[in-house]
Amino acid sequence: MIKVLLADDQALVRGAFAAMLGLEPDIEVVAEVSAGDEVVDAARRTSPDVALLDVQMPGKDGLSAAAELHAALPSCRVIVCTTFGRPGYLARAMAAGAAGFVVKDASPEQLVDAVRRVHAGLRVVDPTLAAESLAVGRSPLTxxxxxxxxxxxxxxxxxxxxxxxxxxxxxxxxxxxxxxxxxxxxxxxxxxxxxxxxxxx
Amino acid sequence: MIKVLLADDQALVRGAFAAMLGLEPDIEVVAEVSAGDEVVDAARRTSPDVALLDVQMPGKDGLSAAAELHAALPSCRVIVCTTFGRPGYLARAMAAGAAGFVVKDASPEQLVDAVRRVHAGLRVVDPTLAAESLAVGRSPLTxxxxxxxxxxxxxxxxxxxxxxxxxxxxxxxxxxxxxxxxxxxxxxxxxxxxxxxxxxx
DNA sequence: ACCCCGCCATGACAGATGTCATGACGGGGC
DNA sequence: GCCCCGTCATGACATCTGTCATGGCGGGGT
CATH class of the missing domain: 1.10.10.10 (Winged helix-like DNA-binding domain superfamily/Winged helix DNA-binding domain)
Known part of the structure; x- marks a missing residue:
């Protein structure tokens, strides 16, 4: 049984994700939070195997939350999920110790697959976005x-x-x-x- | 059995919505589309009772799609669903003949409730947003x-x-x-x- | 020690921007 | 018929922007 934590500020998509993941026999949603600064607390209480974090959140950015969570509970694998496939997000997510990066354009199967793969210790990254990320490179701005x-x-x-x-x-x-x-x-x-x-x- | 059509460009949330609505015993998702200009076609084929349209979609705007659908199949009730609670969207959705307007911040229960209410012939509108809409008024721009x-x-x-x-x-x-x-x-x-x-x- | 780089600042300059007055044309509405 | 409004246009004006050269300061790196 893979225990999953969900973090997304939009209650509707959060609930929908929970319903979708709950349909899988080997996945169980153990926590849902709506803000970035609730992530670590909830993870400490429920010790999930995988955390699915949205980038856009009030309180604390999903990327900062990912870094915090990775530092606090290294055993919890992190997947960053976002509406916008911005190359820089991917880079920052990886730097923050995330194990996976999924855009919301992906198919439902890809998400549950990502959860399983990440739980198995693999990294999951959209190849198209990875290429774009390399092409764009790091920010040239000071x-x-x-x-x-x-x-x-x-x-x-x-x-x-x-x-x-x-x-x-x-x-x-x-x-x-x-x-x-x-x-x-x-x-x-x-x-x-x-x-x-x-x-x- | 309430037959529902889903339109959202993000496959992940579309699938999640389908999973969530599918859990309700009296709701059945009969069609899923990812672009605004596929809505009417799919509706003609599957004759849903309720259509849940996202505003942000490629091809054709969810609001235009709502107007088109309302004209083509008046018996199909339309709910417009959006990430952004912009007052003008509500106004345009209502002008387009939509029966409901839901923001993605709402709770899952509110969405299924909205589907049932709209199917029963009622209108569903977020009261906060409605007030804001009246306060902002129509666009002053030519x-x-x-x-x-x-x-x-x-x-x-x-x-x-x-x-x-x-x-x-x-x-x-x-x-x-x-x-x-x-x-x-x-x-x-x-x-x-x-x-x-x-x-x- | 030296140099490079980021940061802050000043001054000057060309070009872009926002404002205003003015006028023409066409389509309603009374 | 007349007037209001939206659209398009011109010209002029003050101001704002973007660019450049230049210089001081401090923190690394070698």
């Missing part, structure tokens, strides 16, 4: 550039960003210019989009 | 302003938008300026965000 770009996401002016980060406007523009250059974009907004799609934000 | 703003989403320059829409640059800037004013934003990017969050795009 920490500050990422900060600035992340804040620029919600459409503030340079002055807003400077105030929020306690920087001079000129510095902000320099960071933005560098980010634009590195992402190959021609606009701040485009740079945000590209960085986001690559999972660099 | 068709052209919406077009321009939608294109501006991926971060092109004014020149790019003008070329794509076969307009003069000045006209594009006028439309953008109007959209910025109407949304209460102070930047093009902010206007995009606000309009998107309201479901106006």
């Amino acid at each position: 920490d500050r550039e990422r900060d600035v770009l992340a804040l620029a996401r919600d459409g503030g002016t340079v002055a807003d960003l400077a105030k929020a980060l306690h920087l001079s406007e000129g510095t902000v523009r320099n960071h933005l210019s560098a980010a634009i250059g590195k992402t190959g974009a021609r606009t701040r907004a485009e740079a945000v989009r590209l960085a986001e799609d690559s999972g660099w934000l | 068709d052209r302003e919406r077009d321009v703003l939608a294109l501006a989403r991926d971060g092109g320059t004014v020149a790019d938008l003008a070329k794509a829409l076969h307009l003069s640059e000045g006209t594009v800037r006028n439309h953008l300026s109007a959209a910025i004013g109407k949304t209460g934003a102070r930047t093009r990017a902010e206007a995009v965000r606000l309009a998107e969050d309201s479901g106006w795009l």
Whole structure:
């Protein structure tokens, strides 16, 4: 019997996943949580064999939660599951010690297969995404550039960003210019989009 | 026996929904599709009692699909289901003849309840979202302003938008300026965000 | 010690952006 | 018929952005 922990902020898909996995004779869902910072607690209580974590969650990012869980309970294998197949997510998930990475486009069979494979000690990764991940590579952005770009996401002016980060406007523009250059974009907004799609934000 | 059609582009959640609904003794999933333009076809073949449509789908928007389905098979009740609780989506779904609107944050019980209620001829709407929808109101944007703003989403320059829409640059800037004013934003990017969050795009 | 790199800052410049006034055209609505 | 509104356009203007050169500061690496 493979004991599984589910973490997803959307109750509907969480429940649906539980129902689907519950249909398998060798899988049992032992815990369900809706926020990233509940993961480790729940895992300590129920000691699952496999944890299925969504990336998008309130409280704590699914990727940080994966790292935390891997550190706290190394025996619990982690699968990261996400709506968006962003190359950077895969890289970060693997760096966080995840054993598997599944996109929500995958078939139901692939998910239960992934659970079994991961439980058996194997790694499960979408090959297409792995190739993309290698092609895109690691983020070329420095920490500050990422900060600035992340804040620029919600459409503030340079002055807003400077105030929020306690920087001079000129510095902000320099960071933005560098980010634009590195992402190959021609606009701040485009740079945000590209960085986001690559999972660099 | 309530016959249900499922439409969602993410195979994993589609399968999970099917598994969950299949557990109910009075519900039967008779069709699953992954694109908006397959909905009517599948419905014609399987004549479901209730159709559960996701908003985000390739091919054809879940909202347009809802309108089409309602026109083609009025006897089939439609529930629109979405990740994002955008007020404008609710309004458009209702305008399209949908009988229910469910966000993916809802509990599994709420979904099966919604299916039964809708099948019984009732309307099902999240009250919180309904209030928000009334507060936000209909989109203040004209068709052209919406077009321009939608294109501006991926971060092109004014020149790019003008070329794509076969307009003069000045006209594009006028439309953008109007959209910025109407949304209460102070930047093009902010206007995009606000309009998107309201479901106006 | 030296150099490279990230970070912060300043100043200057060209080009893009947002605003405004103004005007033309066509389609409703009263 | 008249007026309002949406669409498209032009021109002008102030401001914001993106780029570049330049320089100071501090932390590693070799």
